[in-house]
Amino acid sequence: MFHERFVKGESLIHSLDPRVKLIVAFLYAIMVALSSKISSLILASFFTAFLFVLSRLQICQVLKRILTVNYFIVLLVVVMPFTFPGRVLYSLGPLAMSKEGLIYGFTLFWKSNLILTTMLLLLSTAGIFNLAHALHHLHVPEKLVQLIFFSFRYIHVLQREYQKLGAAIKLRGFSPQTNLYTYKTYAYLIASLLIKSYDRSERVYKAMRCRGFQGMFPTYKHFQMSPRDKVFALISGIFLSLLGFYTFRPF
Amino acid sequence: MEAICLKQVKFAYPGRSPVFTNLNFSLKIGEKIGIMGPNGVGKTTLLQIIVGLLKPQAGEVRVFGRSRKDERDFYEVRRRVGLLFQDPDDQLFCPTVEEEVAFGPLNLGISRDKIKGIIKRVLSLVGLSGFEERVTYKLSGGEKRLVALAAVLAMNPEILLLDEPTGDLDRKNLNRLIRVLNQLNLSYIIVSHDEKFLKSVASSIYWFEDEKFSPLG
Numbered sequence: 027m028f029h030e031r032f033v034k035g036e037s038l039i040h041s042l043d044p045r046v047k048l049i050v051a052f053l054y055a056i057m058v059a060l061s062s063k064i065s066s067l068i069l070a071s072f073f074t075a076f077l078f079v080l081s082r083l084q085i086c087q088v089l090k091r092i093l094t095v096n097y098f099i100v101l102l103v104v105v106m107p108f109t110f111p112g113r114v115l116y117s118l119g120p121l122a123m124s125k126e127g128l129i130y131g132f133t134l135f136w137k138s139n140l141i142l143t144t145m146l147l148l149l150s151t152a153g154i155f156n157l158a159h160a161l162h163h164l165h166v167p168e169k170l171v172q173l174i175f176f177s178f179r180y181i182h183v184l185q186r187e188y189q190k191l192g193a194a195i196k197l198r199g200f201s202p203q204t205n206l207y208t209y210k211t212y213a214y215l216i217a218s219l220l221i222k223s224y225d226r227s228e229r230v231y232k233a234m235r236c237r238g239f240q241g242m243f244p245t246y247k248h249f250q251m252s253p254r255d256k257v258f259a260l261i262s263g264i265f266l267s268l269l270g271f272y273t274f275r276p277f
Numbered sequence: 278m279e280a281i282c283l284k285q286v287k288f289a290y291p292g293r294s295p296v297f298t299n300l301n302f303s304l305k306i307g308e309k310i311g312i313m314g315p316n317g318v319g320k321t322t323l324l325q326i327i328v329g330l331l332k333p334q335a336g337e338v339r340v341f342g343r344s345r346k347d348e349r350d351f352y353e354v355r356r357r358v359g360l361l362f363q364d365p366d367d368q369l370f371c372p373t374v375e376e377e378v379a380f381g382p383l384n385l386g387i388s389r390d391k392i393k394g395i396i397k398r399v400l401s402l403v404g405l406s407g408f409e410e411r412v413t414y415k416l417s418g419g420e421k422r423l424v425a426l427a428a429v430l431a432m433n434p435e436i437l438l439l440d441e442p443t444g445d446l447d448r449k450n451l452n453r454l455i456r457v458l459n460q461l462n463l464s465y466i467i468v469s470h471d472e473k474f475l476k477s478v479a480s481s482i483y484w485f486e487d488e489k490f491s492p493l494g
Contacts, residue, residue: 155372179370229367232330236360237432238352238384246379246389 031091032083032150039081043255044152044160050262051148055141057266061273067136069272073265074140077147092142099138106131154178159245168241176227184223191215191222279339280306280436280464281327281358286336288319288326296322300336300488304436304466309458311475312468313493314485320468321363323485324438327466328360356385359434363441365421374400374416374424375409381432399427402460404453418445423453430461437465443474 033040039047058070078088107115110127117123149157158175162168195211202208281304289295296319304310314320325331326338329351338345340354362368371377375396382392400406403423408416413424422445429437443451451474458465458478469475472493475482483490 153372155376226367229362229364230370232325233360233362233368234370234380235330236328236355236362237381237428238356239380240352240384244380244383246376246383246392248389 031087032146033153035082035151037080037082037151038254038258039077039147040151041254042258043249043251044156045163045249046251046255046259046262047148047152048157048160048164050259050266051145053266054144054262057269057273058137058140058144061137061269062133063273064133066269066273067133067140069269070140073262073269074144074147077144081147081151083147083151088143088146091146092139095142096139099135103131103135106134159247160249162245163249172241180223180227183226184219187219187222187226188215191219278306278342279303280308280341282337282339283323283326284337284339286326286333286338288322288331288333297333297488302490304464306435306464308464309478309480310466311479311482312466312485312490313470313472313475313482318486319488320485321440324360324440324466324468327438328355328358330360356432357434358436358438359429359432360438361426361429361440361442363444365418365425365445368425368428369413369421372412372414373409374405374411374413374427377413377424378428378431381428385432395431395433399430402430403427403457419447419450422446423450426454426457435463437461437463439465439467439469441469442467443469443471 054070054073058067061067061070078085107123107127107130108121110124110130112124112126114122115125115128152160154175158171161171161174192215195215200211202212281302283300283302286297286300286302287295288297288300300319300323302323312320312323322331326333327340329338329345329348341357343350345351345354369377371380378396378399379392382395387395396409397406400408403426405420405423405427408420408424413421416424422442426442442454446454455474455477458467467475467479472482482493484493
C-alpha cells in the first residue's frame, strides 16, 4: 500500500516539476469541490482524462487503487438520498428516498472520484520525498511538511512491523478464530506494534539528532522549472480559469 | 589529551533499576578501543550518553575539554563525534543513498557543491562508489550498514562510536570495514561481541561488566 507504485515512469506527467503538480492538483480540487453543475463536472472530467492519457499509467491499476477508497465514498453516497430532504421518489417503510438527495449523492460520488483520480495522477507520480521538498519550496510551514513526511515514513514502518509480527505468530501455529483467545492475541499484537513503532521512531529521531538535525529539513536536490513545466502550467491555468468562469458565472 | 571523560556518572532509565551508579570512563585522542561485555550491561547506553542522547542523572560528561550538560552543549559534540547505530534501519530514512549521505553535511550548512565531493569521497571510502542513486530501503543489510557508516563519515568526525558494527556483514564486507577503519586516522570506541574483529581494529580491548573496564588479552 505504501510502496509508491506509480512513482516509476517516464511519461510527461512523471517528469513534471512537483511544485507545478501540487499547485494544479490543489486548484483543481478546490474548483471541482465548489462546482455544483453537472456540466462543469463533465468539463472537469475531460481534464482528468487528459492527465490520464499523458501519464501513460495502466487503467486497471488506477481503477484498482481508486476502488479501495470508493468503499468509503459509496457508503456515504448510499445514505445520501435517504437523509437529504426533497421530493420523495420512493418510500421504503419509514425511509424516503428524495430526488434531490439522489442527485446530490451522485454528484458527490462523481466529484470525489474526479479529485481522487487527479490527485493520484499528479501526486502519486511524484514520490513523497519530492512532494515534501516541493511543499518546502512553496513555503508551506516547516512543521507541517515534517508532519506529512514523517506520517508517511512511520506508516511504512508500522506496516513492516505488522507484517513481521503477523508472520511470527503464524509461524507458531496461530490461526484466527472467533474466540476470546484470538481477540487477546490480536490485542497483544497491536499493543506490541505500537510500542515497537514508538521505540523505533525514538531511535530514528536520535539518529537524526546525531547528524545535526535541529528541526530544519534541508533539501539536497533543487527543482528546476523546464519549458515543459511552463507549458503544462499554462494549459492547466487556461483550463482551470475556463472551468472557474463557467462554474461561477453569474448568468 | 582526554577527548572524552565520564566522571561518576549515574544513569537509570525511567522506572528501572540504575544501569550505572558510578561510572568512570575516558578516551584519549588517538586511542582506538574495543569494548566487549555481556548483554544489557549498558554498552549502548554508554555511547548514547557520550553524544548526549541520554542525559545522566548525576556525574559529569566532558567532551573535548568542556563539560556538557544541556542539548545545546551537545550540538558541537555530535558534529565531532559520529555515532553509528546498532541497527542501520534506524539511521537510514532518506529514499536515496546520496540524500542520506548529504543529510548530515546539509545540517552543518555545507554548500551543495562541496557536498557532491563529500558524497563521492565517503562512498568510495566504504567501497560503494556508484551507489548514489540507489534506493536505501532496497539495499542488502551489509550495504545498509556501510551507507550508514558513510553518512556518519560525511560529517568528518574526529571520533567514531560504533555500536556492534559487524552484525549483518558478510566476510567480504567485514574485511572492507576493517580496511576502512585502519585507513582512517581517527579515534574510536567499538562495541562488539566479535573478539577477532576487535583485535584487527583496536589497539586495546576491554571487558565491561559491573561498571568496570578490565583489559582483555
